[in-house]
Amino acid sequence: MDAYLIALASFGLIYLLLVVGLNLQYGFAGLTNFGVVGFYALGAYTSAILATRGVPVPLALAGAMLVAMVPAFLLGLLSLRLRDDYLAVVTLGFAELVKLVVTNEAWLTRGPHGIPDIPPLVDAALSPDLRPAVELGVLLLVNAVALYAIWRIVRSPFGRAIFAIREDETAVTALGKDPLGFKIKAFMIGAALAGLAGGLQAHHLSYISPEQFLPILTFYVWIAVLIGGVGTLSGTVVGTAILILLLEGSRFLRDLIPGVSETDLASARLMIVGLAIVVVTIHRPEGIMGRTAK
Amino acid sequence: MVHLSRRRFAASIASLAASTAFLPRFAGAQAPEFRIGALCPITGAGAQYGAGMQRAIQFAANQVNAAGGAAGRQLRVFTEDDQTQPEAGVLAAKKLIEVNQVQAVVGTWASGVTLAVIPMAVRANVLAMNVSGAPDISALHNDGMSWRFHPTNAEFGKAFAAVCAKQGYKRPALMGFNNAFGLGLTGGFQAAWEKGGGTIAGRVIYEPRRPSYRGEVQEILRAKPDVIVMGSYLADTTLIMREAFQEGYEGRWIMPGWSANDQLVAALGPQATEGVISMDTIPNEGSGAFKSFDDEYKRAMNVSGASNVFAAMSYDMVISLALALEAAGPSASPREIGQKMRLVANPDGTKVYGFAEGKDALKRGKINYEGASGALDFDEFGDVKGNFLMSVIEKGRLVRKDVVAG
Amino acid sequence: MDIVFIANLVVAGIVEGSLIALAALAMTLVFGVARFPNAATGDFMAFGAYAALMAYATAGLPIWLAAAIAIAATALLALVSYRFVFSKLLNRSPVANLLASIGVALIIRSALSWYFGSAQRTFSFPLVRSMNLGGIRIHPTDLAVVGVALAAMLVVFTLLYVTPLGRRMRAVADNPLLARASGIRSAYVMVALWLIAGGVSALAGVLLGVKAIVTPEMGFDVLLHIFTATVLGGIGNPLGAVVGGLVIGIAQELASPIVGASYKLAVGFVVLVALLLVRPQGLFGGAEVTR
Numbered sequence: 001m002d003a004y005l006i007a008l009a010s011f012g013l014i015y016l017l018l019v020v021g022l023n024l025q026y027g028f029a030g031l032t033n034f035g036v037v038g039f040y041a042l043g044a045y046t047s048a049i050l051a052t053r054g055v056p057v058p059l060a061l062a063g064a065m066l067v068a069m070v071p072a073f074l075l076g077l078l079s080l081r082l083r084d085d086y087l088a089v090v091t092l093g094f095a096e097l098v099k100l101v102v103t104n105e106a107w108l109t110r111g112p113h114g115i116p117d118i119p120p121l122v123d124a125a126l127s128p129d130l131r132p133a134v135e136l137g138v139l140l141l142v143n144a145v146a147l148y149a150i151w152r153i154v155r156s157p158f159g160r161a162i163f164a165i166r167e168d169e170t171a172v173t174a175l176g177k178d179p180l181g182f183k184i185k186a187f188m189i190g191a192a193l194a195g196l197a198g199g200l201q202a203h204h205l206s207y208i209s210p211e212q213f214l215p216i217l218t219f220y221v222w223i224a225v226l227i228g229g230v231g232t233l234s235g236t237v238v239g240t241a242i243l244i245l246l247l248e249g250s251r252f253l254r255d256l257i258p259g260v261s262e263t264d265l266a267s268a269r270l271m272i273v274g275l276a277i278v279v280v281t282i283h284r285p286e287g288i289m290g291r292t293a294k
Numbered sequence: 295m296v297h298l299s300r301r302r303f304a305a306s307i308a309s310l311a312a313s314t315a316f317l318p319r320f321a322g323a324q325a326p327e328f329r330i331g332a333l334c335p336i337t338g339a340g341a342q343y344g345a346g347m348q349r350a351i352q353f354a355a356n357q358v359n360a361a362g363g364a365a366g367r368q369l370r371v372f373t374e375d376d377q378t379q380p381e382a383g384v385l386a387a388k389k390l391i392e393v394n395q396v397q398a399v400v401g402t403w404a405s406g407v408t409l410a411v412i413p414m415a416v417r418a419n420v421l422a423m424n425v426s427g428a429p430d431i432s433a434l435h436n437d438g439m440s441w442r443f444h445p446t447n448a449e450f451g452k453a454f455a456a457v458c459a460k461q462g463y464k465r466p467a468l469m470g471f472n473n474a475f476g477l478g479l480t481g482g483f484q485a486a487w488e489k490g491g492g493t494i495a496g497r498v499i500y501e502p503r504r505p506s507y508r509g510e511v512q513e514i515l516r517a518k519p520d521v522i523v524m525g526s527y528l529a530d531t532t533l534i535m536r537e538a539f540q541e542g543y544e545g546r547w548i549m550p551g552w553s554a555n556d557q558l559v560a561a562l563g564p565q566a567t568e569g570v571i572s573m574d575t576i577p578n579e580g581s582g583a584f585k586s587f588d589d590e591y592k593r594a595m596n597v598s599g600a601s602n603v604f605a606a607m608s609y610d611m612v613i614s615l616a617l618a619l620e621a622a623g624p625s626a627s628p629r630e631i632g633q634k635m636r637l638v639a640n641p642d643g644t645k646v647y648g649f650a651e652g653k654d655a656l657k658r659g660k661i662n663y664e665g666a667s668g669a670l671d672f673d674e675f676g677d678v679k680g681n682f683l684m685s686v687i688e689k690g691r692l693v694r695k696d697v698v699a700g
Numbered sequence: 701m702d703i704v705f706i707a708n709l710v711v712a713g714i715v716e717g718s719l720i721a722l723a724a725l726a727m728t729l730v731f732g733v734a735r736f737p738n739a740a741t742g743d744f745m746a747f748g749a750y751a752a753l754m755a756y757a758t759a760g761l762p763i764w765l766a767a768a769i770a771i772a773a774t775a776l777l778a779l780v781s782y783r784f785v786f787s788k789l790l791n792r793s794p795v796a797n798l799l800a801s802i803g804v805a806l807i808i809r810s811a812l813s814w815y816f817g818s819a820q821r822t823f824s825f826p827l828v829r830s831m832n833l834g835g836i837r838i839h840p841t842d843l844a845v846v847g848v849a850l851a852a853m854l855v856v857f858t859l860l861y862v863t864p865l866g867r868r869m870r871a872v873a874d875n876p877l878l879a880r881a882s883g884i885r886s887a888y889v890m891v892a893l894w895l896i897a898g899g900v901s902a903l904a905g906v907l908l909g910v911k912a913i914v915t916p917e918m919g920f921d922v923l924l925h926i927f928t929a930t931v932l933g934g935i936g937n938p939l940g941a942v943v944g945g946l947v948i949g950i951a952q953e954l955a956s957p958i959v960g961a962s963y964k965l966a967v968g969f970v971v972l973v974a975l976l977l978v979r980p981q982g983l984f985g986g987a988e989v990t991r
Binding site for chain 1: 731736737785788789792793794795796798799800802803804805806807809810811813814817818924927928930931935960962963965966968969972973976977980982
Binding site for chain 2: 114251
């Protein structure tokens with residue numbers, strides 16, 4: 001049981017980075033990024049490709065963050081000219097493009113065969129019994145650093161500026177700040193976090209393939225941001241926890257209710273996720289940890 | 295090892311304490327149940343096959359239990375959905391192993407899921423059985439803890455090439471689904487074909503889930519093939535064959551059995567499917583194993599068992615596992631059970647076609663389980679070896695024609 | 701690369717493009733009036749396809765009647781989703797509505813896969829060969845698909861541009877506040893909108909199901925193309941959506957000999973980004989101020 005809980009917590013912590021990244025982009029800067037899974041995949045592949053060619057894992061992870069920031073910069077530039085809903089569609093398309101590239105550039109990514117034997121997050125010489133726990137520790141540390149850094153950013157003049165953009169773009173411009181630059185930076189930092197999450201996942205799983213990077217993951221991250229509370233850091237943690245509960249908790253449903261087939265359960269899981277989104281958007285617009293209605 | 299099992303024992307006490315509320319246990323002196331995790335693709339790309347696989351695992355376990363269990367132990371199946379996704383598959387496998395305390399995880403379908411699950415299962419001293427085709431998996435199959443019930447993708451391609459050569463085709467064109475299976479099969483075909491001195495007329499790798507493949511079909515037909523070799527699944531095959539027929543293609547087709555089946559004929563009718571060559575691992579259609587699988591499968595899923603070869607393989611996983619358990623004895627560890635797999639499945643023993651029969655024959659010596667999905671003989675990598683059956687669709691019915699060495 | 705081959709690619713592109721166009725028309729109507737990209741469009745399509753399949757294969761009705769039943773059933777479903785979900789989000793951001801529509805999409809899809817399973821189904825029409833016009837092959841089913849799609853578009857355009865209802869809808873689309881001030885009851889417009897969007901989606905789904913196969917994911921699988929076509933044409937512009945769909949369908953097929961069968965799927969996206977760099981409001985979108 002404890003090993004399962006460790007696996008679950010590791011999974012949740014990797015998601016948490018994605019949720020924090022998106023919450024910075026949408027919650028603080030109002031960017032409708034529907035391509036989360038694209039940045040995540042870029043990070044996973046960058047880190048895996050570097051590490052399997054002998055680059056030390058920490059450096060490979062740094063590479064993952066850098067590579068994920070490049071398209072974020074370009075999309076950020078484009079986003080300045082677009083309405084929110086246009087940006088949503090463009091980023092959705094970007095994620096599909098990433099998937100096509102990792103599927104088809106087999107010389108680099110091994111295509112649909114995926115990349116096996118990715119070096120683990122922690123020393124491979126470590127006893128297999130200990131490794132998951134140590135990995136969990138590393139993930140906790142990474143998340144703590146990331147959350148602290150975001151907290152600092154949000155508190156900084158920069159953070160207050162992006163927050164202001166969300167509230168009123170023209171007012172900020174009038175004050176002589178440059179909201180566009182802030183937006184791009186927020187987009188890039190969020191993408192770097194998604195890239196880092198992807199890299200961590202690659203080392204954690206030891207195997208990645210294009211099939212892992214489906215658009216549904218983006219929706220899951222959005223659900224966590226919404227449920228937890230847009231624009232709050234505590235909300236990201238709560239939202240992620242609830243998401244994991246929704247996704248994994250249903251596994252235990254069947255142990256409790258005998259006679260439910262796995263097929264029914266899969267439908268039920270999708271139904272529950274769908275209902276959760278609808279109910280939360282209607283009844284709890286600010287999320288669970290969000291500021292109460294304005 | 296002793297240390298490990300004590301740790302696992304302690305863990306199991308802890309988790310049982312947490313789960314007794316909903317896990318009925320057998321009372322008294324009876325041998326403990328043997329727990330199997332059925333980890334199949336219920337959603338995602340494998341969804342067409344996963345539900346049937348899981349049902350097959352369940353009714354195979356029921357058959358074993360009805361025959362008094364294996365080595366006196368009742369089998370108990372816990373089901374999970376791997377979502378055809380490595381990430382979800384790993385979490386589901388972790389849950390099966392840690393929470394449900396299973397000793398075998400069977401039924402992974404996608405190569406990605408299998409590649410991610412095997413190392414984890416082996417680390418936890420749990421048997422793993424799959425129906426995946428990626429060659430990379432063989433490297434993980436080396437210590438008797440993991441077993442593959444499906445020929446590799448490349449071997450499939452090689453067998454296809456042998457059939458095309460025998461049929462006298464000159465201009466094969468390849469169409470492959472853009473995944474490990476489609477690439478592996480078409481690649482295996484091309485390698486074998488070119489080794490035999492032939493050339494490939496054309497090759498298209500296509501993306502899944504498209505509303506139409508007309509452009510791809512046009513490109514392939516421009517190569518004027520006399521046979522189209524498909525590394526495909528049912529849904530895409532339905533579209534591609536329909537559009538090729540509309541485009542006026544008159545040549546032949548060769549494809550795996552899970553594409554060329556009753557459902558394909560139902561979708562396209564007998565005219566368009568006439569002469570399609572279907573390649574499969576040999577189902578022992580005349581034998582007891584296939585019949586008892588097929589009867590149950592029809593009852594459970596309302597379609598013929600021949601339409602889902604992965605379900606037949608999953609059925610065989612449970613039967614062969616139970617026979618190995620019977621041979622290894624009630625207190626055997628998963629590793630000790632794994633070591634008996636070849637003893638109950640490979641040649642030289644008495645041929646048996648079901649659990650009850652095998653259990654009986656084991657009392658007298660070695661047995662050789664001939665499964666519902668094939669002869670089920672494992673090589674040194676734990677990969678199933680065997681021959682392929684070539685069938686041809688004639689007037690809407692699959693007719694067996696030939697056996698091709700794998 | 702001969703001209704006949706190219707002509708055949710264009711034909712293939714027109715057929716796929718008109719399916720995308722019809723679905724994009726449904727999406728852009730919602731986009732224009734209710735102001736969000738409706739991610740449930742694809743699942744309305746799948747629902748329509750299953751409804752028609754039930755009526756056709758199970759109840760044995762003729763296909764046109766089955767399609768009519770599917771249109772009615774899906775229009776009703778769309779109305780229900782408006783009544784219980786979108787009507788409660790009228791004053792909320794497009795993103796909130798988009799997310800809710802993803803929720804609605806998942807609910808519909810889970811119900812379909814629970815009831816029908818994930819095995820493929822087909823409208824088993826007898827197969828016939830295509831007509832060969834000097835090497836250019838035209839298939840009767842494709843002709844019917846394109847014909848019905850065009851006819852449906854015509855009906856919708858007539859509705860929009862000739863009837864009083866259409867005028868009201870366009871007024872709301874152009875300026876909701878002004879429309880309200882001039883006494884247009886937006887609730888009535890909304891009901892009409894969702895009925896039309898549901899019906900058009902259903903028809904697109906039936907056509908897709910007839911041409912391809914029916915699965916619970918069939919609509920979701922083409923959703924990205926529908927989104928792209930909608931944005932390409934300029935959100936809320938019906939003519940733009942139709943043109944956008946055709947452009948994507950044709951560009952994709954024409955590109956496939958050059959970039960291959962995989963990357964052709966990215967052609968729509970590339971065209972979209974290139975266009976948005978020049979015209980951020982899309983092909984036909986007016987220079988609309990951001991909300």
